[in-house]
Structures are given as C-alpha cells and as structure tokens.
Amino acid sequence: MEMFRLVRQWLLPLKSMTSKSNCAAVDLDKCYAQMNQLVDKAAKLMKEASTKMRLYDTKGNNTADLVTATDREIEQLLIKGLMEHFPDHVYIGEEGTGGAATGRKLTDAPTWIIDPIDGTTNFVHGLHYTCISVGFWLNKQPELAICCNPMIGQKFTARRNCGAYMNGVQIEASGQTELEKSIILNELNSANFEPELMAIQMGNSQKMLEKAHALRTTGSAAMDLCLVAMGAADGYYEFYPHCWDTAAGVLLVREAGGVVIDPAGGEFDVMGRRVLAAATPQLGEQMVKLLGDMQIYHARDDEPASTN
Numbered sequence: 001m002e003m004f005r006l007v008r009q010w011l012l013p014l015k016s017m018t019s020k021s022n023c024a025a026v027d028l029d030k031c032y033a034q035m036n037q038l039v040d041k042a043a044k045l046m047k048e049a050s051t052k053m054r055l056y057d058t059k060g061n062n063t064a065d066l067v068t069a070t071d072r073e074i075e076q077l078l079i080k081g082l083m084e085h086f087p088d089h090v091y092i093g094e095e096g097t098g099g100a101a102t103g104r105k106l107t108d109a110p111t112w113i114i115d116p117i118d119g120t121t122n123f124v125h126g127l128h129y130t131c132i133s134v135g136f137w138l139n140k141q142p143e144l145a146i147c148c149n150p151m152i153g154q155k156f157t158a159r160r161n162c163g164a165y166m167n168g169v170q171i172e173a174s175g176q177t178e179l180e181k182s183i184i185l186n187e188l189n190s191a192n193f194e195p196e197l198m199a200i201q202m203g204n205s206q207k208m209l210e211k212a213h214a215l216r217t218t219g220s221a222a223m224d225l226c227l228v229a230m231g232a233a234d235g236y237y238e239f240y241p242h243c244w245d246t247a248a249g250v251l252l253v254r255e256a257g258g259v260v261i262d263p264a265g266g267e268f269d270v271m272g273r274r275v276l277a278a279a280t281p282q283l284g285e286q287m288v289k290l291l292g293d294m295q296i297y298h299a300r301d302d303e304p305a306s307t308n
Helices: 002-010 028-049 069-085 120-125 195-211 221-230 249-255 281-291
Strands: 056-059 062-068 090-093 111-118 131-138 141-149 154-159 164-166 169-171 183-186 214-216 235-238 259-261 275-278
Touching: 028 069, 028 111, 028 131, 028 141, 028 154, 062 069, 062 120, 069 090, 069 111, 069 131, 111 120, 111 221, 131 221, 131 249, 141 221, 141 249, 154 221, 154 249, 164 221, 164 249, 183 195, 183 221, 195 214, 195 281, 221 235, 221 249, 221 275, 235 281, 249 259, 249 275, 259 281, 275 281
Parallel strands: 090 111, 183 214, 183 235
Antiparallel strands: 056 062, 111 131, 131 141, 141 154, 154 164, 164 169, 235 275, 259 275
C-alpha cells in the first residue's frame, strides 16, 4: 500500500535540511541547550506545585478542560526564557502566553510548540502521569524534543537523526508487529466528544480492546508517545490531540524507531488533531485497518477558533 511505503520511509535517516534561509540562522546546539535548562527549571516548579493544593480554572464553557496557575507559570517561564535568546522565532503555547502575534500556523520558520503541563486533569488529582512537553520545529519538521515528568523522574529527549533517550540512556520502540500481542494506548475523555461522536469513539475502543493484548489510557497524549518510544507500549491512537500534545512526542517515537501517521493511514499532520503511533509499520497498518472508516475529524489547530 502506498501510504505504508511512506511510513517505512520515515524509519530511514532523514537528510539534513536544505533550506539555508532558515537553517543558516538557527543554532540547534544553542536551542537544545536553552530548552534543556529551561525545562529543568520548569520541572522543579511543577514538582514543588504538586505537593500543594492544586486550584484550577476551566477554559471557556468546557468544565472538564482544566488549567492551573502552574500551567501558566511554566508556559511563561519557558516562552519568556526562550524569547530572550530567540526573539524572532514563532511560539505556540497551549495557554496562549506566546501572544496573539504568534498565531497557530506552522511554517518553515523556527517554531516552538509548548505544552506546560500535558495531563492537567491528572496533575490536579495527583495522578503522576503528566509532563512538560517542548517541541522545536524547523521547515515543518520536528528537530528537537523534550518531555519531562518530574514526579516519576523521567526526562525524554531527542534530536533528529540522533536517537531518543530517557534520562540520558538511549531508548527504542518495542519492535512489536502483531496487534494481538500489543498494548495499545488511547485517550477517553468525554469532554472531547460531542454526543454524536461518542458511539464512534467507544466503538473503536471496543474493537481495539477485543483485538489487542490490552488497551490502556494514561490521560496524557505526550506520555502516551513517550511510552511507545521507550517500548512500554506498542501503539497509540487519538482523534483529539492538539499540536502541543504531540509536537515533541512525535520526534521521540520516530527517533526510537517507531512510526507516526494519521489514523486513516496517511501522513501525520501536527495541526490535524489526529495521531497514530506504532512500534512498527506492520503494527500501524493493522491498527489503521481495524479503525477503518470509523474516523473522527475536528477543526484543525491552524483554523480560526470558533466564536460560538
């Protein structure tokens, strides 16, 4: 199948960037060093906050979409710190600290995509599957990634063509090729789905549960991708994640030898709010086949926000 020939190509080392207009002005070593230092500072803030009462607000009319003062403090710390060194870069943050001028369009320009706390509901409840996620994209490709969960002491890092690591030790996807032997991750959050879409979501979960070795949900898309990258899970799919949920984890999975595609089998689009990660192209193909035409499409992240 043509779409899976594309997938297999993603497992091969990617060539160096050729867009001199963007690459010549970007020092990736400096970018990596600064993001590393800032994420470490943010991790300390997050861990300290986790020991206190975690008060929260809700976003708009969605009472299940939570945001805490810690979300805002971490995003401000990260974006302000990065802007001091890279004022001309684009910044996309979940809580909007980057300002309206950054927009949501992914271009060839150097772009930081940040989720200060992925898994805020978990964080509020004291469930330690949550993390800071920072992805750096250039020429519409992920170049650098860090996902850090300070509560359980896991820091995942990746640079394109340089492998993926947890706490400095290289990690690899499981290599699993059979769905029947796989642990599959999926996120189940009723707040994300209109009633008419719930039947599709639950139908997919039932099909995957019946076919896979086990179906799990962690409450954090970024952590799901980290688990696939380290081989603790074999696959993950979701129809609702935002770009800041996946921008770092995508690179981790690919650098660990896995694949990331669209749930319908095409190329992954970080702004499309749809993702499927698998340890191998063979497993990804089986997952896509099982999902079939039971697909869900939301408004893209680069589309204007609804005013309704």
